[in-house]
Every structure is written in structure tokens, then in C-alpha cells.
Amino acid sequence: MNNPITRFAPSPSGLLHVGNVRTALLNYLVSKKDNGHFILRIDDTDTERSKDKFINNIQQDLNWLGLNYDEYYQQSERIKLYDEAFELLKNKELVYPCFETPDELDKKRKRLIARRMPPVYDRAALKHTKDEIDSFLESGKKPHWRFKLSNKKITFDDLIRGEVNVDLAAQSDPVLKREDGDYLYNLPSVVDDIEMNITHIIRGEDHITNSGIQIEIFNALDSGIPIFGHNSLLVSESGEPFSKRNSAASINQLREDGIDPNAINSLNASIGSSVDIEAYNSLNLLAQKFEITSLGRAPARYSNDQLYKLNSELLSNYDFEKIISLLGDDKGSFNIEFWDCIKQNISNISEVLEWIRVIDDPININTDIDYEYLNIAQDLLPNEPWNTETWDQWILKIKEKTQRKGKDLFMPIRLALTGKTKGPELNKLILLMGYNKVMERLKRR
Numbered sequence: 001m002n003n004p005i006t007r008f009a010p011s012p013s014g015l016l017h018v019g020n021v022r023t024a025l026l027n028y029l030v031s032k033k034d035n036g037h038f039i040l041r042i043d044d045t046d047t048e049r050s051k052d053k054f055i056n057n058i059q060q061d062l063n064w065l066g067l068n069y070d071e072y073y074q075q076s077e078r079i080k081l082y083d084e085a086f087e088l089l090k091n092k093e094l095v096y097p098c099f100e101t102p103d104e105l106d107k108k109r110k111r112l113i114a115r116r117m118p119p120v121y122d123r124a125a126l127k128h129t130k131d132e133i134d135s136f137l138e139s140g141k142k143p144h145w146r147f148k149l150s151n152k153k154i155t156f157d158d159l160i161r162g163e164v165n166v167d168l169a170a171q172s173d174p175v176l177k178r179e180d181g182d183y184l185y186n187l188p189s190v191v192d193d194i195e196m197n198i199t200h201i202i203r204g205e206d207h208i209t210n211s212g213i214q215i216e217i218f219n220a221l222d223s224g225i226p227i228f229g230h231n232s233l234l235v236s237e238s239g240e241p242f243s244k245r246n247s248a249a250s251i252n253q254l255r256e257d258g259i260d261p262n263a264i265n266s267l268n269a270s271i272g273s274s275v276d277i278e279a280y281n282s283l284n285l286l287a288q289k290f291e292i293t294s295l296g297r298a299p300a301r302y303s304n305d306q307l308y309k310l311n312s313e314l315l316s317n318y319d320f321e322k323i324i325s326l327l328g329d330d331k332g333s334f335n336i337e338f339w340d341c342i343k344q345n346i347s348n349i350s351e352v353l354e355w356i357r358v359i360d361d362p363i364n365i366n367t368d369i370d371y372e373y374l375n376i377a378q379d380l381l382p383n384e385p386w387n388t389e390t391w392d393q394w395i396l397k398i399k400e401k402t403q404r405k406g407k408d409l410f411m412p413i414r415l416a417l418t419g420k421t422k423g424p425e426l427n428k429l430i431l432l433m434g435y436n437k438v439m440e441r442l443k444r445r
Contacts, residue, residue: 004036012054040069097143098125121172159229166212258349263311272300391427
């Protein structure tokens, strides 16, 4: 691919989730891998559902993820172009007015389904005479306009799926323009792809039929056809598709949870592919390694565990200055020794703040405390100064005294010191806490 031009064209009707941004990322990587161009195009022709606040959210999310776009457009500002294309199709008699109400169309659809027939529009509107159409218009009825599909089978080579066939005879003529004059998805999408010289369209497999229909519209507008790639859909761990209404999967929520954007990008680029899932700390490196042909056809199953594992790997390699910049004002006793102690046990920034609270503030233990054992640990705790061998010396004395081993040996101490069953290595942790704090927590009552 030489200098590909790709686009991400979301509708601003909700928050972006990991599935949405996977589409954005794939288009970004395809363009940047070969010194191309990446465009953000807001599909806001649906005036009822499109909201400015979601446009702002989309821009913020992409910027945070590092998916910097080279050009920006809003379809609501390009209506004149769609009007011109619509008139061209009208002059070619490839669009026709329809006057059925939504209720009438729904009844037709249900009758076909009841007869176990495909719910394909019957083109009844094509039978109206000019006089009938004039009469409808004079009575105040406003038409919606459909594009007249051929009965061809559209075949194209898909970057991910190989040869793809779409039988247009099995599809309803798509509505291009509503009764209120608003354009629906297909025409503005094709017109903009032509005007912006889009070379590659990467999107979800749920758009395969749309692609077949749009190829017909490209041809009707005497345009070349972009290269298509339809990736498998991203699903949750339970196999459910992601939704804009699911705020837990939103990019905004992941950002608030302290997830590194590179963890999201690394997972989205590799999940559902034939390559290993690895943590990449830059988009440039990810773009160099990325091959769209590695993506598979099976649903890509998103995993929080995988995301947090990648995030932990990235965080553990942060230098102290970067962590400090992310913590804000709530740093407490956090210093470079503190970071070296906990960084292998952190999966997000929120956990850094949690460990600051564990070390600096009183803790609660929600389990039974073995006071007799902790009394022995107190008696055997070495005096300062301490060094890297202090923990081994201390725990060996406790072992000899109690004859305990394994978890029974160290877990009561970990619980007393942190209130947690997991965490940093205790040999580092006690150096961080110091004699007085360790003794104070061993003496708890």
C-alpha cells in the first residue's frame, strides 16, 4: 500500500467504547504504516440523535489514545455535496420517491416474515404513475427516497476475509433520504469517500452488506472503488457485543480507571489476530509491526484481564518522573524508592494511589488476626538499621521459633502490614515502612 488514505466515521450519538476505537485504530495503523493520511469524519446527518457533547468526547478520546487525525470533517456541513450527488442519481432515474408510512412498511415486513420470506421491500412505489405522485405531493405527503439496486451479485476482495459476495437481489432498496430531507448513512458516506480520495475502508463485518450496496452507489456516481477490509466484531468476555450505552466499556471510563492508552491500542491491534498480544509503548512501533492480514474472522473476545496485564507491563516500565506527573497532588510519602517497591504489582494508576494510602494511613483488616503469632514476630523484629537482608533474617528466626512455612509463615505478617493478601515483596516493603510503622502494625489490637 502506498500512501493510503483512511477514515474513521463515527456517529456522535454516544460515548466511544473499545469496539469503536478498534475501528479507528485499525484505520490509523493502515494509514501510518505506509506514510498515509488518517481522517476523522463525523457522521452527524441524523440531526435527532447527533449531539455536540459526543463530538467533543470523540475528539478527546482519539487525542488521548494518540490517534491524531490529519483532517477533520462534519457531514452536517457538507449537505450541498450530497444534494448534488442526489440530483445526479435522480437524473439517472436511480432514486425514486416512496410514500409508505413506517406503519405500512412494518406491516409489509411482518407479513413477509410470517410467510417465511425475506423481508425485502417490494418496490411498490415504482408502480406509481406521475399523476399519482403529483397527487401525493399536492396532498402534503412528503416522500422518502430509495436507491434502485440492480439484481447483481457484488464481488470484492476483502483485505481480511478474501473474496466476499453480496447478493443485491436479496436486499431492500436502501433509503437515501428521509421525509424530513435528512440523508441517511449510505449516500453521504460514499460521496465523502469519493471527495476525500479514501483508498481503504476498514470497518466491522456488520457493514459487509452496506459495502455491497455502496459499491453500487460508487459505480452510479462514476467513481473508482476503495479497498475494503471487514474486521470481526469485538465482543465482551460473555460474548455480548459492545454498546454505546455500556458506560463501563467506554474509553472515558477506562481513562478514569487509570488505563494507559497504549494498553488499549496494543490489545485492540492484536486481539482476534494470529499474532501474540504484546504491550507496545508507542503507536509508531505498533504501526511498524501491524499487518492487517493477520486479523481473523472469528469474533474478537475482549478481556479485562488481558488489558490490565498489558497495562501493568507498561506501567512497570514508567520512570519515576512520569508516574509523579500522573498522580496529581495526592502523593503522600511517594518517592522513587516507593515506586521501585510497588511497580511490579500495579495494573493501573489508581492502585498506586491505593498503595500510598496503605502505607501512609491507618488500615482495616477484614479477617481474623493471629495475635499470638504477631507477638512472636514483634519480639523477633530486628532493630534498625535495616538492609536488603533484614527480611530474610527476620523470617528465618520466626520460622525457627514457630516451625511454620509457606503462606502460614508470611501471610499473617503481610495482612498485618498491608491488610492485603497480595502486594509487593515483603523484603522491600518493610524497608519502605521502617521499624516504627512495622512495629505499630504488628501491635494492632
